[in-house]
Amino acid sequence: MASRLTQQNRAGWLMAGPAFLLIAAFLIVPFLMAIGFSFTNQRLVSPNPTEWVGTANYERLFGFAILTLDAERDGDGAVRLKDGAPVYPSLRSYTRNREGFPKYFRKRELFSFASGDDRRTFVLATDVVFLKAVRNTLFFVMIVAPLQAAAALGLALLINRKIRGINFFRTIYFMPVVISMVVVSMLWRFIYDGQNGLLNTLLGLLTFGWFEPVDWLGQTSTALPSIMAMSIWQGVGFHMIIWLSGLQTIPASLYEAAKIEGSSRWQTFRYVTWPGLRNTAILVMIIITMQAFTLYPQIAVMTGGGPLDSTQSIVFQMVERGYGRQDISGGSTISVFLFLFVLSISLLQRWLTREK
Amino acid sequence: MAGIQLSNLRKQFGTVEVIRGVDIDIRDGEFVVFVGPSGCGKSTLLRLIAGLEDITSGEIRIDGRVVNDLEPKERGIAMVFQSYAIFPHMTVRENIAFGLTIRRENRKAVEQKVAEAARMLQMENLLDRRPSQLSGGQRQRVAIGRAIVRDPSVFLFDEPLSNLDAALRMSTRQEIAALHSQLKTTMIYVTHDQVEAMTLADKIVVLRDGEVMQAGEPMHLYHQPANLFVAGFLGAPSMNFISVTVAAVDASTVRISAPAIDGFAVEKSGHGFTAGQQATLGIRPQQLRLAPKGTGPLNGRVVLTERLGSETIVDVRLNSSDIIVAALPEDTILHPGDAVSLGFDRAHAHLFEETL
Ligand SMILES: Nc1ncnc2c1ncn2[C@@H]1O[C@H](COP(=O)(O)OP(=O)(O)OP(=O)(O)O)[C@@H](O)[C@H]1O
Ligand SMILES: [Mg+2]
Numbered sequence: 001m002a003s004r005l006t007q008q009n010r011a012g013w014l015m016a017g018p019a020f021l022l023i024a025a026f027l028i029v030p031f032l033m034a035i036g037f038s039f040t041n042q043r044l045v046s047p048n049p050t051e052w053v054g055t056a057n058y059e060r061l062f063g064f065a066i067l068t069l070d071a072e073r074d075g076d077g078a079v080r081l082k083d084g085a086p087v088y089p090s091l092r093s094y095t096r097n098r099e100g101f102p103k104y105f106r107k108r109e110l111f112s113f114a115s116g117d118d119r120r121t122f123v124l125a126t127d128v129v130f131l132k133a134v135r136n137t138l139f140f141v142m143i144v145a146p147l148q149a150a151a152a153l154g155l156a157l158l159i160n161r162k163i164r165g166i167n168f169f170r171t172i173y174f175m176p177v178v179i180s181m182v183v184v185s186m187l188w189r190f191i192y193d194g195q196n197g198l199l200n201t202l203l204g205l206l207t208f209g210w211f212e213p214v215d216w217l218g219q220t221s222t223a224l225p226s227i228m229a230m231s232i233w234q235g236v237g238f239h240m241i242i243w244l245s246g247l248q249t250i251p252a253s254l255y256e257a258a259k260i261e262g263s264s265r266w267q268t269f270r271y272v273t274w275p276g277l278r279n280t281a282i283l284v285m286i287i288i289t290m291q292a293f294t295l296y297p298q299i300a301v302m303t304g305g306g307p308l309d310s311t312q313s314i315v316f317q318m319v320e321r322g323y324g325r326q327d328i329s330g331g332s333t334i335s336v337f338l339f340l341f342v343l344s345i346s347l348l349q350r351w352l353t354r355e356k
Numbered sequence: 357m358a359g360i361q362l363s364n365l366r367k368q369f370g371t372v373e374v375i376r377g378v379d380i381d382i383r384d385g386e387f388v389v390f391v392g393p394s395g396c397g398k399s400t401l402l403r404l405i406a407g408l409e410d411i412t413s414g415e416i417r418i419d420g421r422v423v424n425d426l427e428p429k430e431r432g433i434a435m436v437f438q439s440y441a442i443f444p445h446m447t448v449r450e451n452i453a454f455g456l457t458i459r460r461e462n463r464k465a466v467e468q469k470v471a472e473a474a475r476m477l478q479m480e481n482l483l484d485r486r487p488s489q490l491s492g493g494q495r496q497r498v499a500i501g502r503a504i505v506r507d508p509s510v511f512l513f514d515e516p517l518s519n520l521d522a523a524l525r526m527s528t529r530q531e532i533a534a535l536h537s538q539l540k541t542t543m544i545y546v547t548h549d550q551v552e553a554m555t556l557a558d559k560i561v562v563l564r565d566g567e568v569m570q571a572g573e574p575m576h577l578y579h580q581p582a583n584l585f586v587a588g589f590l591g592a593p594s595m596n597f598i599s600v601t602v603a604a605v606d607a608s609t610v611r612i613s614a615p616a617i618d619g620f621a622v623e624k625s626g627h628g629f630t631a632g633q634q635a636t637l638g639i640r641p642q643q644l645r646l647a648p649k650g651t652g653p654l655n656g657r658v659v660l661t662e663r664l665g666s667e668t669i670v671d672v673r674l675n676s677s678d679i680i681v682a683a684l685p686e687d688t689i690l691h692p693g694d695a696v697s698l699g700f701d702r703a704h705a706h707l708f709e710e711t712l
Contacts, residue, residue, distance in 0.1 A: 253441035256408050261455035261506070262429030271458070275445040 031339075037332035044326035057333040063126035064110065065103050067094060071118040079118050086118050095124065130334065133305075133312035136224060140231075140313065141292040148232045148292075149284050152239035157273075159240070160247045170244075174237040181234060185301035188230045192216035192302075217303050220310035227298050227311060235291065239284050246280025247273070282353045286346055293342050314338050358419030358432065358509040358542055359384040360405065365414035367400055367566075374400050376566040377414070382544065382559070387536050389545045389553040391589070392563035398546040401563070402512050405544065406435050419509060431510075434503035438515040440495045442487050442502070448474075449483040452501040473501040476535070493524040500535070511543040517552065529555065550590050554578070562586050584710045587638050593669060596644075596680045598637045599712050602629045610707055612637060615676045617653045622705045629709070638706035641669070644682035647699035654680060654698040658690045672696055 038057055042050045071079045071086035080087045094104040107124035110131055115121040125131050159169050176184060191198040194215025203211040216226040250273065258268045296315040299305060305312040305320070314334060322331025360382040367375035374397045382388050390398045403409045405416060407428035416423050423431045442451045450457070452473055456466045474480045477497045487495055496516055503511055513532070517525045533556055536543055547553055553560050554574045562569040562577065562585070570582040574590075581587035587595045600614040610629050613619040614637070622637070629635065644654075656674040663669075668688045672680050682698055690696065 251439060251441065253437045253439050254443060257435070257437065257441040257443075257502075258454075259408065260406060260428045260433065260435050261458065261502075262427075263454075263458050267458045271446075271454070272443065275443070278445070 034332040034335050037329045038336045040329050042329045042332070044323065044328050046326075053329075057329055058337075059126075060330075061127050061130050061333055061337065063107070064131075065107055065124045067091075067104060067122045067124055068115060069120055069122065071120070086120075088120055091122065091124075129309055129312055130314075130317055132309045133314050133317040136310070136312055137293060137295055137314045140224065140228060140295055141289060143228050144231055144292045145285065145288045147228075148235055148239060148288055149281075151232060152236045152284070153243050153277075155236060155240040156243035156247055157269075160244055173240055176234045177237040177241075179234075181297040182301055184230070184234050185298050189217065189302050192226050192230075194218050218307060220308050223303055223307060223311045227302060231292075231295070231298055235288070239288060242284050242287070243277070243280060246277045250276040278353075282349070285353075286349055289345060289349065290342055293338065293345075359386075360419075360510065360542065360544070361415075361417040362401075362405070363415045363417075365401070365404065365416065366412045367397075367404055367409065368412045373412075374566050375404065375412075378563075378566070378568055380561055380568065380571060382542060385540050385542055387533075387543045387545065387556055387558045388561060389547060389557035389559070390561050390563055391547055391550060391553040392569075393589075394548060396563045397566040398548070398563055399514050400566075402435075402514050402544060402546050405431075405510075406433055406512055407431050408435075432508055433510045433512055434506045434508035435512040436496070436499045436503050436514070436516045438518055440487075440492075440499045440519075442495055442498050444487050447484050447486055448479065448490070448498050448501075451487070451498050452483075452505055454502060455506050469505045470501075473504040476504065476538070477501050477531070492520050493528055496520065496528060497531075500532075504535075504539075509542065511541055513543065513545040515547055516545075517547070518549070525552075532556065550592065554590070560590075562589060581638075581706065584636060584638070584708050584712075587706060587708070591640055591642075593641045593681045593683065595638045595640050595706070597712055598639075598678060598680070600635050600637045600707075602631055602633045602635055604631050605629050610635075612707070617674075617676075620653055620702065622702050622707050629707070633709075634711045636708045636710055636712055638708060639680075639700050640704065641681045641683040642667075643700045643704045644680070644684070644698045645700065646684065646688065647697040649695065649697055651697050651699065654700075656680070656696065656698075658692050658694045658696055660692060661690050670696075672698065 039052060039054060040050050041053050041056075069088050071088055074080055091109060094101045095107050096105075098105045104124055107126050108128045110123045110125040110128050112120055112122040155173055159166055159173065194200070194213060194217075197213075197216070199216065200211070200213040204213070214222060216222050254272050254276070255268065258272050263271065294315050295313040296319065299311055299313050299316040300319070303311040305316055315338070318331045318334040318338065321327045321334065360380075362378055362380045365375055365378040366373065378401065380388075390401060392398055400409065404411050405418075407423070407426060407430075411424060418431055418433070443454065446454070449470055452470045453466050456469065470483070471480070474483055477500060479494065479497055479501070482490065482494060482498075487498065490498065496519075499516070516532070517528055520528060529552055532543075532545075536556075545552070545556060557574050559571060560574050560577050561571040564585055569589075570577055570586045577586055578590050581590065581595075584597065588597070598614060598617070600612040600617075602610055603613045603619060604611040609621040609623060611619060611621045612635065654672070654674060656672040658670055659673050659679070660671040661668060663686070665686060667683045667686055668690070670682045670684055670688070670690055672682060674680055680698070684690075
């Protein structure tokens with residue numbers, strides 16, 4: 001009996017072995033290595049030995065300070081103005097003065113706000129680019145996740161019917177998903193082109209030439225929103241399929257019962273469809289959120305993080321540091337941060353959507 | 357309350373005609389049961405009445421009003437589905453109140469109606485449960501409760517008991533009968549179980565391949581089946597059929613002969629027979645009794661006996677090699693191989709013009 005059991009166990013391990021080895025080699029080991037590297041000054045290639053640096057990498061990522069300054073005044077006490085705005089002392093005098101202001105040293109302005117009459121508070125950070133990447137990524141997730149989920153649900157509702165040729169539409173909507181994001185990004189670079197891109201041409205035609213061409217990816221105000229729009233379009237088909245599978249688990253008799261009770265379209269959605277999609281909704285939200293947090297190929301292909309860091313993303317920074325600047329420890333630190341961040345958001349989502 | 361008239365009702369799915377010219381007249385307050393083998397169109401007919409399917413041609417009147425083009429909710433019907441079709445995420449109370457809730461009826465009135473339905477179905481203590489915490493029979497009662505609070509003029513049941521076990525089926529059947537005698541509302545009930553049909557119905561409609569084979573009171577159909585199909589469908593075990601030749605016809609009787617049996621005369625019962633024609637003799641197993649050896653008219657050997665307690669079912673191979681089934685008194689002891697003679701009351705034999 002026992003030998004039979006162990007034999008079966010052995011066979012089981014043998015069969016699971018290759019998959020386990022691959023997962024270990026390409027997932028578990030790199031993951032543990034990244035955690036290790038994030039506490040060192042490891043570089044991709046370097047003649048110097050690697051040193052243990054403790055939490056220095058994390059401190060550099062998140063180091064920030066707050067500096068409140070009064071506006072400069074003339075000899076007679078009046079606020080000095082330039083173009084109608086008060087003039088403040090140069091930040092450099094604080095951030096380049098290691099002896100005088102060690103806590104501001106080498107920090108840069110992240111943002112600032114007026115904190116009283118003729119007074120301004122500056123938030124300074126050691127790693128401004130990274131924090132911008134975090135902010136952009138969060139913004140991206142907050143816009144893309146709900147819009148993409150809603151659009152995908154809308155499409156799923158539209159194509160969840162038994163009419164002739166519906167498979168044609170299902171295929172069309174799903175098509176962008178099977179094309180690599182890199183290819184899609186290349187194509188959309190042409191669509192968004194500032195000179196004679198498809199979008200500008202189209203808008204020009206629709207408004208009889210009244211529309212002024214916009215360099216969609218070339219200005220800070222439109223670059224990230226443009227990438228968002230494209231990302232939503234590319235991924236919507238995938239989530240539509242998940243919604244569709246959820247929709248098809250709802251028994252037709254429930255809809256018929258609702259119909260007999262005289263339920264309107266909206267009431268049917270509210271009382272039958274949506275409650276039936278509860279688990280699907282949780283799944284879709286978690287998948288979209290995790291996907292959106294790993295925003296990378298669009299940025300790499302379309303903007304490279306620019307203009308003026310307006311499209312920096314966490315993963316783009318991770319790759320940029322680890323391989324672009326050969327700073328493996330810096331990249332690893334970001335990846336550990338991303339892991340913990342996405343993990344806590346997923347846990348939060350699970351908790352918020354738990355069965356009551 | 358309402359009577360229902362179906363006139364020359366037809367339904368096609370694509371090119372397949374599933375309901376082929378059905379005429380049925382249902383009186384106000386009647387309990388009508390549609391029976392027939394699987395796939396004969398019972399559910400389709402019910403769904404046409406409910407308005408869940410569009411009719412291809414013909415007319416449906418409920419309470420004198422043509423409802424061909426009315427929405428289900430405008431037809432004054434309530435339907436109970438085989439699969440219950442109760443909403444899984446709502447409590448029993450919310451399920452029963454569903455139709456009233458979406459019509460935004462007064463809260464007090466809703467509560468009162470729900471309480472009354474719950475009392476009728478003896479499920480006051482279940483009102484706050486979810487469907488997943490209910491047994492099959494309780495779920496079906498929730499569905500019936502949802503139908504009751506609508507106060508419909510017609511109840512439609514599509515095989516409501518087929519997912520229940522035998523004991524529960526019997527008690528729920530009795531509850532439905534009690535419900536009908538209490539509400540006195542028109543009910544249409546679909547089943548393929550002839551026991552349900554016989555016990556519940558004021559009127560049975562026997563369907564086959566989308567056509568009405570016979571309609572009438574249960575005992576009328578049992579005693580005077582219009583054709584072989586109805587004769588064979590009602591009653592358990594099924595009626596025995598024997599091919600016979602008409603030997604002679606006089607004013608009130610038909611004399612028949614067949615290889616297996618000694619010639620004898622049966623009542624003519626309205627059919628026009630001519631001498632020499634082929635016909636089918638039908639005898640219910642319950643009409644057969646043991647006769648002294650060799651006196652016939654049916655002689656053969658026992659091949660199988662089944663003692664059911666209340667009666668003993670005996671399969672007898674006649675000398676012509678036809679098998680005939682007899683339901684004999686419970687204490688009859690016979691063994692395979694025994695030679696037996698079976699006799700029957702000529703008045704209870706049926707002669708059909710159709711041939712096997
Ligand atoms: N939506 C549909 N499309 C095409 N054919 C259908 C459709 N619904 C039913 N049919 C066909 O119509 C016929 C009658 O079906 P129906 O469901 O009315 O049978 P039924 O008598 O209720 O059978 P059962 O006792 O098995 O429930 C069947 O041959 C079925 O295949
Ligand atoms: Mg059916």
